[in-house]
Amino acid sequence: MASNTVFCGHVSELKSKIEARQARVGVIGLGYVGLPLSLLYAGQGFPVTGFDSDPHKVHSLAEGKSYIYRIPAEEIQEAQVRGFCATSEFSEVDDMDAIIICVPTPLDEYHEPDLSFITKTAHAIAPHIKAGQLVVLESTTYPGTTEDVLVPILEKENRRGLKAAPHSVSDQTPNEFFVAFSPEREDPGNTTVARRDIPKVVGGLDPQAAELATTLYGAIFNRTVQVSSPAAAEMTKLLENIYRCVNIALVNELKLLCLRMGLDIWEVIDAAATKPFGFQPFYPGPGLGGHCIPVDPFYLSWKAKEWDFHTRFIELAGEINIGMPYHVVASVAAALNQQKKALNGARVLMLGVAYKKDIDDLRESPALTIIELLQREGAQVSYNDPYIPFIGKGRKYDLQMKSALLGNLGEYDCVLIVTDHSSYDYRKIVDEAQLVVDTRNATKSIRSSKIVHC
Numbered sequence: 001m002a003s004n005t006v007f008c009g010h011v012s013e014l015k016s017k018i019e020a021r022q023a024r025v026g027v028i029g030l031g032y033v034g035l036p037l038s039l040l041y042a043g044q045g046f047p048v049t050g051f052d053s054d055p056h057k058v059h060s061l062a063e064g065k066s067y068i069y070r071i072p073a074e075e076i077q078e079a080q081v082r083g084f085c086a087t088s089e090f091s092e093v094d095d096m097d098a099i100i101i102c103v104p105t106p107l108d109e110y111h112e113p114d115l116s117f118i119t120k121t122a123h124a125i126a127p128h129i130k131a132g133q134l135v136v137l138e139s140t141t142y143p144g145t146t147e148d149v150l151v152p153i154l155e156k157e158n159r160r161g162l163k164a165a166p167h168s169v170s171d172q173t174p175n176e177f178f179v180a181f182s183p184e185r186e187d188p189g190n191t192t193v194a195r196r197d198i199p200k201v202v203g204g205l206d207p208q209a210a211e212l213a214t215t216l217y218g219a220i221f222n223r224t225v226q227v228s229s230p231a232a233a234e235m236t237k238l239l240e241n242i243y244r245c246v247n248i249a250l251v252n253e254l255k256l257l258c259l260r261m262g263l264d265i266w267e268v269i270d271a272a273a274t275k276p277f278g279f280q281p282f283y284p285g286p287g288l289g290g291h292c293i294p295v296d297p298f299y300l301s302w303k304a305k306e307w308d309f310h311t312r313f314i315e316l317a318g319e320i321n322i323g324m325p326y327h328v329v330a331s332v333a334a335a336l337n338q339q340k341k342a343l344n345g346a347r348v349l350m351l352g353v354a355y356k357k358d359i360d361d362l363r364e365s366p367a368l369t370i371i372e373l374l375q376r377e378g379a380q381v382s383y384n385d386p387y388i389p390f391i392g393k394g395r396k397y398d399l400q401m402k403s404a405l406l407g408n409l410g411e412y413d414c415v416l417i418v419t420d421h422s423s424y425d426y427r428k429i430v431d432e433a434q435l436v437v438d439t440r441n442a443t444k445s446i447r448s449s450k451i452v453h454c
Contacts, residue, residue: 010132010174011208017097018215021045025216026096028121030057030086032361033138033184034102035068040195040220042079049096050086061086069360069387070188093128098136098216101150102184105139106364109396111298113142115149122150126157133177134212137230138184140237140296142303146181146230147205154179165206180204180213181230183237188290189359199223203233241296242314247282249317252324255284259454266441286418286439287324287366289355294321294364325369329377331454332414332437339435341413344378349404349412351429352419353385357440360387367418368397382412386423409433417442 017023023046027038030052042048052058060067062085064077076084093099103117118139129135135154137146151164154177165176182202187193200217202224204210214224227233251269258265265284273281288294297318301311333343353367354360362368367383368391374381382404383391391399409415409432417426420442430436430448437452 010176011178011212014097014132014134014178014212015215018212018219021219022047023097023216024049024095026051026093026099027102028052028099028125029102029104029117029139030054030061031102031104032068032188032363033186034100035071036186036195037100037102037138037184038084039071039075039079042082042084044220045082046219047083048079048085049092050084051088051090051093052086053088055088058086058088090124091128093125094130096133098134098212099125100136100138102138105141105295105299107295107298112302113299115141115145118145118150119153122153123157126154127159129154129158129162129177130160131162131175131177134180134209134216135177136180136182136213136216138182140183140241140299141234142238142299143231143234144303145234146179146203151179151205165209178205178209178212179230180209181233182213182217183233183240185237185240188361189356196220196222199225201225201227201233201236203227203230203236205230235300238296238300242300242317244282245288245294245297245321246314246317247280248284248288249320251282252284253320256327264453266444283441285324285366286328286370288321289365289367290361290363294318325366325373328366328370328416328418328437328439328454329373331452332374332379332416333377335435335437335452335454336414339413342378343374345380346413347380347411348374348382348414348416349409350381350383350416350418351385351424352417352421353383353391354387354419354421357420358387358422362388362391362394365419368394368399370416370418371399371401372397385419386421 025041025046026049027034028051030050038048038050057067061076064073064080066073066076101121103121106114108114137150155163162175162177164179180202182200185198200221202210202213202217204213210226214226218224255265269281272279297314301315304311336343336346353365355365371381383401384404384406389403391401414435414437415429415433417438417440420440426443427446430443430446430450436450437454439454443451
C-alpha cells in the first residue's frame with residue numbers, strides 16, 4: 001500500500017506542477033517541430049530547456065538568433081526572458097519533469113525506417129531518467145516504436161533501475177517513470193491555423209501516463225484527444241499522412257493522363273472542388289517533400305511485412321510520387337528539344353527548392369532530386385530561392401550551391417518553376433525567359449508560347 005501511495009504521489013505531484021506552470025519541460029531536437037513547441041511552452045510560463053546535438057543551433061539560440069525563417073529572433077529573445085535556454089548537455093535531463101522527444105525519423109537508402117535518431121536520444125537520456133518523470137515521443141514512426149524500441153532502452157540503461165509505468169495498476173511501484181506518444185502536427189508555412197488550435201493526440205503506456213501527457217499538452221493546446229495506446233497514436237499519425245500521400249498520388253497520375261489528353265488538370269480539380277460534399281481537392285506537383293508525407297507510407301509498409309501483410313495501395317502511391325521528379329526532367333528535355341536544344345549542356349535555372357511555397361524547409365524536397373537528375377544528364381543547373389541562400393550537404397545530397405540572382409533570365413535556356421513562392425513576379429519571369437517549364441501552375445493567369453506545363 002505504501003508503494004502505491006508513493007506512486008500516486010508522483011502522478012499528483014507532476015500534474016500539480018504542470019497545472020501551476022512549474023513543471024520543467026525539456027524538448028529534445030530543436031528543429032521545425034521542437035523549437036516551435038519549446039516556444040509554445042515558454043510562452044505559457046513553463047521553464048523550458050531545449051536539447052540538441054547540433055552546436056550551431058545551440059549557439060544561435062544562446063545569442064537570441066533564429067535559424068528557422070518563420071520564427072523571428074524576437075520570439076527567441078522573448079522566450080529567453082521567460083527562462084528558455086538551449087544546451088547540448090543531456091545530463092541536464094535529470095533536472096526535467098517532462099521530456100519531449102522531437103528528433104528526425106528519415107528513411108535509409110533502402111527506403112526502410114531509420115530510427116537511429118530515436119535510439120541515440122534514448123541512449124543519451126536513459127542514464128538520467130528519474131522516478132516520476134514523463135517521457136513523450138513525438139517523432140513520426142511505425143506503430144510499436146515507443147513500446148518496443150524506446151522503452152527497453154530507457155529501462156535497461158537508466159542508473160536507478162527504473163521501469164516504465166506498467167499497464168497493471170496493482171503492479172505499480174515508486175520506481176517508475178511515465179511514457180506516452182503524441183504525434184507532431186506541424187505544418188510549416190501554415191498561417192491560417194494557430195498551433196494552439198491544432199488538436200493534440202495522446203496515447204499513454206498506461207492511464208496515468210495518458211493523464212499526465214494530456215495535462216502537459218492541455219496547458220498549451222486548446223484540445224487534446226486521448227487514444228488507447230502509444231501504438232494507436234503512432235498509427236493515427238501515419239493515417240493522416242498516408243491519406244495525403246495517396247490522394248496526391250492520385251492527382252499526380254491523373255495529371256500525367258490529362259497531359260496526354262490535352263486537358264488541364266488544375267481546371268478539372270477546381271471544377272470538382274465546387275462540389276459541397278464528398279470531395280476534397282489535392283494538387284499535383286513535381287514530387288513530395290517535407291519530413292512526413294514522402295516518408296510515412298514506407299514506415300507502415302515496412303512494419304506491415306512483420307504481419308505478413310502487403311500494403312499494395314500505399315506502396316503504389318509511393319511509387320507514383322517518387323517518379324514525379326523523373327517526369328519533370330523528361331518534360332524539361334522535351335521542351336528544350338522543341339527549341340532544337342539538348343538537355344546536355346543546357347543552362348537551367350530552377351526557381352524554388354523548398355519543398356513547398358514560402359518556407360525555408362528543404363527536407364525531402366523533390367527539387368534536390370531534380371537538380372541531381374538534371375546534372376546527371378549534363379545540364380548546367382543553377383537555382384534561386386529567397387528562403388534558402390545555400391544548399392550544402394544533407395543526408396542524401398552534397399550539392400554545395402548558392403542561390404543565384406534573378407537578373408538576366410534570358411541567359412538561361414530554361415527556367416524551371418519547382419516551388420511557387422509568392423514573392424516571384426511570374427509575369428516578369430515569363431517575359432524575360434526564353435522558356436519556362438511550370439510544375440506548380442504558378443503561371444496559370446499568363447498566356448505565352450514560352451510556357452510548358454508539366
